[in-house]
Amino acid sequence: MxxxxxxxxxxxxxxxxxxxxxxxxxxxxxxxxxxxxxxxxxxxxxxxxxxxxxxxxxxxxxxxxxxxxxxxxxxxxxxxxxxxxxxxxxxxxxxxxxxxxxxxxxxxxxxxxxxxxxxxxxxxxxxxxxxxxxxxxxxxxxxxxxxxxxxxxDIAKGIKFYTLIPNFKLSTEEARKILPDTVSHKDAVFNVGRTALMLTAMINGNFDLMKVGVKDRLHQEYRGTLIEDFNYILDECNKLNTYGVFLSGAGPTIIVAVQQEDDNILKAVKKKLEGLNSVWDLKELNVDxxxxxxxx
Missing domain, CATH: 3.30.230.10 (Ribosomal Protein S5; domain 2)
Incomplete structure (x- = not known):
């Protein structure tokens, strides 16, 4: 065969x-x-x-x-x-x-x-x-x-992603264990609203809304404690002209959403990662x- x-x-x-x-x-x-x-x-x-x-x-x-x-x-x-x-x-x-x-x-x-x-x-x-x-x-x-x-x-055109992949692993099992058994009603409402906003922003091409829409209170802040420099990277990338920064799956990869035509942010992101203890590999990826x- x-x-x-x-x-x-x-x-x-x-x-x-x-x-x-x-x-x-x-x-x-x-x-x-x-x-x-x-x-x-x-x-x-x-x-x-x-x-x-x-x-x-x-x-x-x-x-x-x-x-x-x-x-x-x-x-x-x-x-x-x-x-x-x-x-x-x-x-x-x-x-x-x-x-x-x-x-x-x-x-x-x-x-x-x-x-x-x-x-x-x-x-x-x-x-x-x-x-x-x-x-x-x-x-x-x-x-x-x-x-x-x-x-x-159906995602609108005009967006691409930079994946920040570190030189260390994080098992999904470990990333699951650190999550709390229950969350507050306030945090649940927070995520419902952000999920809805993020989806409509992606569909309608209102990508500027994603910076708020990708925020999360159910898993990222907990998993972030397992990832060296996580909060620093999120904060610094959010200061740039990005559409949003979020954890990829259980991590430790971090994803930065940017304008499709913008090639200047890559250098700025690389500069933010210089001097950190871990090495981060940047890949420019598009939707398959x-x-x-x-x-x-």
Missing amino acids: NMIEIKVPATSANIGPGFDCLGIALNLYNKFYIEEIENGLIIEGCDPSFANEDNLVFTSMKKCFEKIGYRYNGIRIIIKADIPVSRGLGSSAACILGGVVAANELGGDVLSKEEILELATKIEGHPDNITPALFGGMTVSITENNKVYYDNI YKGVSIIK
Whole structure:
């Protein structure tokens, strides 16, 4: 059987106040080259400690094979990963989706996109990264009674993003643990309003409203305590002519939204990061509107 290529975009969840429901696909990718072989398991292109049967791509493939009733012989997986691990850019969602989509292709393209979404979300535990990675663009998604409800958000043109990716990791589990069990009614109302404002600003192209719209009281201030210089970076970037600054997913990556045509802010942001203890890698990214792609 011929090798297939699965290309999955990076994603940023939450986008400030949209905790666990909003996500956006970005043009940074993981590629998975997968084929069925006579027997065994071969995994290349990743750390040797992940090149085994516990590999997330392979375990996701197996769950898909079980669902569609496909019996495979052996599997070969080649991974070319540009999405950094444990940085809040959806690397695990990319691996899960890559595995599910590849297995579905090998098994005869049995599942619809909605069924792929349901299965991948079940594996991941939440849909906020899976949905934009699958469909592209910006999405809102929730689960209710084990069903995923989602919709695409039509973003106006004129915005791009700088991702500030540090040279240290932050596990999602650790970032979850630090969150409080309950929040005040006042903070909940704060986030509802900001989420609504941020969404209308993105849809209508009123991007200047995002600086207020991306503010959050449910997760960022707690997770920020785990990220060195987090508050400094947010404050300094907000002083610039940006559309807004927010934590990407569980972090530690920070995202700065800017005007599409503005190339001057990059130098200013770099200058703000000079002299900090950690090294921050800046990438200019745009929205990926395609989502997962398959090349046979």
